[in-house]
Amino acid sequence: MNLNERIPNNVNLSEDKRLQRALEKWLPNFLSWWHDMGPEGFQEKDVWLRTAIDVGSEGWAHFDYVKMPEYRWGIFLEPAQPDAKVGFGDNFGAPAYQEVPGEFRNALRRIIVTQGDTEPASVEQQRRLGATCPSLYDLRNLFQVNVEEGRHLWAMVYLLHAYFGRDGRDEADALLERRSGNPDKPSILEAFNQPCDDWLNFYAFTMFTDRDGKYQLSALAESGFEPLARTCKFMLTEEEHHMFVGDTGLSRVVKRTAQLMKENEDVREVGGIPLDIVQKYINFWFSYSLDLFGGEISSNSADFFAAGLKGRFKEQEQYTDHIAAEGSFTMMVVENGKLVPREVPLRNALNEILRGEYVKDCEKGLARWNKALTDEGMSQRLFLPNIRFHRHVGEYAGHNLDLDGNLISKEEFEAKKSEWLPTKEDREYVGSLMKPVTEVGKIANWIAPPTSGIKGKPFEFEYVRL
Template sequence: MYIPNNIDLDPHSALVRQLTSYQVRFLQWWRLRGPSEFHDREMNLRMPTGGVKGSEWTRYHRMRPSDYRWGVFMMPPDRNTVVFGERKGQVAWTCVPEEYRDLLLDHVTVQGDVENAAVEQSHELTQMVPSAIDLEHLFQFFLEEGRHTWAMSHLLIEYFGSDGADAAEGLLQRMSGDAQNPRLLDAFNYHTEDWLSHFMWCFFADRVGKYQIQAVTQSAFLPLARTARFMMFEEPLHIKFGMDGLERVLYRSAEITLREDTHAIFDAGAIPLPVFQKYLNYWLPKIFDLFGHDISERSRVLYQAGIRSPRNFDKLEGTEVAVDVRCEDRLVSSTAPAELAINAVMRRQYIAEVGAIIGRWNQQLRRLGLAFELQLPHERFHRDFGPCKGLAFDLDGNPVHDADGQRLAALLPTPQDLAGVRGLMGRELGEGRTAAWLAPAGASLDKLMPA
């Protein structure tokens, strides 16, 4: 079967054979772990064209998901030197340097692993899809997460020999949430079992993906940089799916709260704003964990080698960054060289970005006259990774005594909350129709404002 590409694969017969063989096993994974229905329903879906400029890179088609073809796409080289780190100004790499082989192999493997995991953790959402356009968005998400797996698998197979081929096979063997062979990053082992979770995942977790991909767009390893630069075309739409979905939920929740003059609106067919907040409290700590340890020698080496760098990091070189350090059963405020604290730097850039959006939502809620404010949980809250693991903090990051866990439990979705949300998740695919618990596509809080 032909593999779409813009890198002139045809002369590389051995690589084509390997990728074609991998394609067979990838399709087996897709049929087993991907969506179980709607493969033959016509949808409006985009596919890469191979172009590399502006809107030329993709084209929308009226097509069935079963007709989508995963392929290998890269941007053309934009430089031939290393642009940051200790090797700045040296010749960039078209092959993998032996001294960084294991580091790069691990990095590419993890990036590929999260792409398939994102499909597995949300594949049951077709059963409760709220509208036909949301079904199209869901399949676009599924298909492009799979394409990103192809992007990483290509790098593994072409540049890392038998170890890379084995790593590419591992992407198909691990499974989200599996007790014996789970996905590599813990957040990807939690399933998004309703559409509020899915919207939060797309908005928050795919935004982390954007940060991680952007960090290697100027990598000294040019094949990784070229691959990441093309992936940056695709990632923003997934974030937009999430943001638009959350705004549609907030629209309906605010509308019904104002009408009923109460936050107890499950019976009125909408998600209560306090439950929306609890979902934020549940998902964001797991997503914060995706940035890794605050102090990381691995991240320092990746930066010094010229492989990975946060945006605007040149402004922080040689500075100290505030970090939390674990001291037995408490945290101590400290500092670390910025190169050691790259993960913390990236997380805080991210927090500032999403915090500004939540702040805008709060402004809109206030203008509607609603006495409710959403809160971005502090990066210390409910963490399962890093120095805060196992310690209790409130949403503001202050330590609390919570021996019985009751204070924490009150901030997270209860079984009743989860049942209430899932009770709203009926499937709606009628033409021009949308499930009642969220507003139709295109709605946002600012459109609920009185004229």
């Protein structure tokens, strides 16, 4: 097989025998994974998709109809910066690592595998959503997200294949073997084992969980290991659309609910999704996504920063002290059943600092949704729960906290749980609304149409040919 023709790339694949050999074995496994675990029921349909065929502003946004298994997953890195330097940590100012430094091999492999693991997992989580799409526009967006998560898997596999030898090839194989939600071989991170089986879940997932991806990728885009930094920079350009899908998707749900509330106070009567269910989905996905940032106090974060492997969000733009060896960060921790402030050395608090950036970004989404409510004349408001609520990783895991972040008893939490998190009934109700709408220009009753289509096309466009 001529890999260089088949795989758009800017990594000199035609000259790189090691990479060719690795990909020749991996590509069939990837396609078989895509066949078994990719979007169900639409593999043979023409979908109007964006394909990256180049890193330039023209090339990365090439739109056309394509059948998903024939999608040209490519390998793209942002162009190299001459004289790139390690931008932070103990080796600040040293030439950037063009090869994996032996002493950081394990740490880097772990970072890349953890990032890579999320990509196929999200495709698996979303594989049955096509059957209940609210419109062809949304169906197309789902598939766009799926194929690009597939490409992001390629991006991480490229790094493993090109820089980690046999270990890397084994890890790349293992990425295709773990399965989201499978108890025997689950995905590494818990948010990627949660079912994502209705479109409200999908929008919340792309809003909150993909947004974690943005912050992780941004931190890795600062990496002193230049191939990783360049890979992540390009991935970020694609990730933006995924968050757009989630952000506007939820906004459209909220808008439609507000419209239906004007018809009938109980929107269930008129087939809408009540705001309290939307709020519970926010609580669920926001809290699971916060876990993805890791422990509040983390020696890994300190080690990765010291080694110059993982920086802070916008490290170069936002900070002047790139060593960060001094200074501290105060956070609330649970001690003897009380929340007390604790001062933590800055480098050990970098997960929490990145999480803080993420929360600020999420708040912007909430503001947009609340504006949608205002625009429809509604006074109700959606909100983000406190970051301590419903956590499974870090300082607050194993404790019970309410939506405002106050410690409460297990009994109190259990008593309130059905008001805070989606219940089986909530999920069943949302599920009951999920009926496919596949007529061009039509949309399901529970969601408002988008304000515009994709790439200049109207909403009334045949985004998927069924």
